[in-house]
Amino acid sequence: MSRTAVIVFAGVVALFVVSWMVKAMVLADVSETNIVDAFMVTVAAFLTLAIYSFLYKDNPYYKFAEHLFVGVSAAFWMVQGFWTTIVGNLLPRLSEGLATWFQQPYQGGGYDLGVFVFPYSIMYWIPVILGSLLLMRLSPQGGWLSRWPLALIVGTTAGLNFVRYLRSDFIVQVAATFVPLFGRDPHPWQGFGHFFSNLDLSASGQFVALLSNWVIFIGVFCGLIYFFFSKEHTGAFGKASRVGIWILMITFGASFGYTVMGRISLLVGRLTFLFRDWLGLIS
């Protein structure tokens, strides 16, 4: 570690301690646990700044925050998976002894006020077996067994999603494209003469409504052509495909702006934390 790095590190530690002490004094009037609260706020602020320091360049503080984040989150999800899924859901349905040992209510069959309320189901042994097969991955000889549960996961998901996507991404979308290209409520079509002599460019007017319908129709049709892979995109087909990709790009542009605005609000939230909760510069 270079001398400069040591000096910077000492400065950061000193700044952290000063920040902690000042924050603790500020919180002394409003909280009995001011020292702990001040520590948590200061740690959160320093980790936030450590992550933001990546915008300058990669540095030891970013690495520290990164490794802390990865380590804590990996451990958290591991613990969460074990206690919620295995202990919370599975074991109480398999064995009364295990349920008692983990201090969980037994759910594998029993009586409630003299009425048999839930039967013991051997179905819950299926995930146990499949999960165990997945772990066979660790065995050099039995690694092939792990493909079976994997195949079940993929196949089941594909089957379930087939109907779901067929409805949401096909049926509903096609039906939504059945739009009239001339005249619609509350503007019935009364001929081109009437249309042009009463041209209304307001958002609720007939012109905008019809334009919207034309965009939907042409956009969907040309978009479908773009995603048609069985024919080379040449000639009229190619031109329609070009229209399709243009419409997609315009849509993506609008979506980009919309999403960036959402991200700005996240940044504002983080800056609010730094300037209000940590520094107390804004109320």
Next chain:
Amino acid sequence: MIVEPQQARVVIPGTVRFLLLAFLAVVVSITSTATASEPNADSTLLETQQVEPVTSLVAQDFKYDNGERIELFWVPSVDDRLVDGLVTGYEVYRTVNEGDPQRLAILPPGANTFRDEAAEIDSVYSYYITTLAEETSAKSVATEPMTSEREWLNRDRGYLFLIAFVIAAAVIFFVETAKRGKKLFIRKIAGLEAIDDAVGRATEMGRPVLFVPGIHDMDDVQTLAALTILGRVSRTIADYDSKIFMPVSRSLVMTAARETIKSSYMAAGRPDAYNDDMVNYVTDEQFGYVASVDGLIVREKPATIFLLGAFFAESLILAETGNSVGAIQIAGTARPAQLPFFIAACDFTLIGEELFAASAYLSDEPKQLGSLKGQDVGKGIAMFFVIAGTVAATISYAWDIGPVNDVLDWLNQVFSSN
């Protein structure tokens, strides 16, 4: 002298006066007792205003279910009004096999339907509704005894089945056609042509290739498509003797990716060059994973980055970081909200279904090719009906022609969301 006229005076004897007073007292007493024994006007109103029960109560079996649902419909009590209403709620009662009534639910005023979702097909049910008021209630006429039925087929989804059947049949047909060795045409996809060049560039620069398969698990078809493309990419990497590293956020993806890369290296005749450390698990946490991959990008400076799979808010962060180190980036996802970021920050982007088409194109497997061709049949059907429906809607709205209206109604029925 003015003399005032003398007023006539009636002298009532003391005994008579006493009797008179006594009589008056008795009359007053009797009157007040009689008045007290009768309810006053207000209380008369409260007690005589009996609440009316609901009427026209009907129980019917729920159509197309497993036999566990029975629906109740009724006309609310005439006293169920927003202004000066007496009804405070309704109680739904059920008798099973002529046993004791069980209260199923308490519903608010205005309710006129209820669905019993705990019925069994072997039992006989009867229902009645009790209308509740402040101090009184009224029981409706009970429904006729009935049973719930189980239906094996939901006929409301007949057209959905037909469409699914046609597309599935097309997929099977093309899969079988491809299996027989017939070459199925698929147009070139721009991003895929760049794969070899991108891996070659990494080899020339002596820098590794980074492959990010998104943050979803193996149950997402985008991840599967990404792993198929990984097979081709890792094969090229093995041929070029380049390096690949692949941080993943799901343990199952890690095992599948290791297997894929291992197979590619073996197919390339270089099993010795394969190493399990090429694929490593980071964390399931979205932004923990992103922080790690970002750090990896700036430290290892890969020449080529593949971002293929299911991405969410991390897409722009990853793509921008990759862009900042000058890597060639080939991205692809079916998440519409993330595509703009990839298009803005990457060199090539596989848009939506192109990701799956790329998978089929690269693998050259009959199953994937047949599936893609079958989906093209689905798109052809969609295009046909989009034109037919739009023409029908246009004519129907503009000129209101009867047969065309019928066609539009039929199309709306076929493509209803049921």
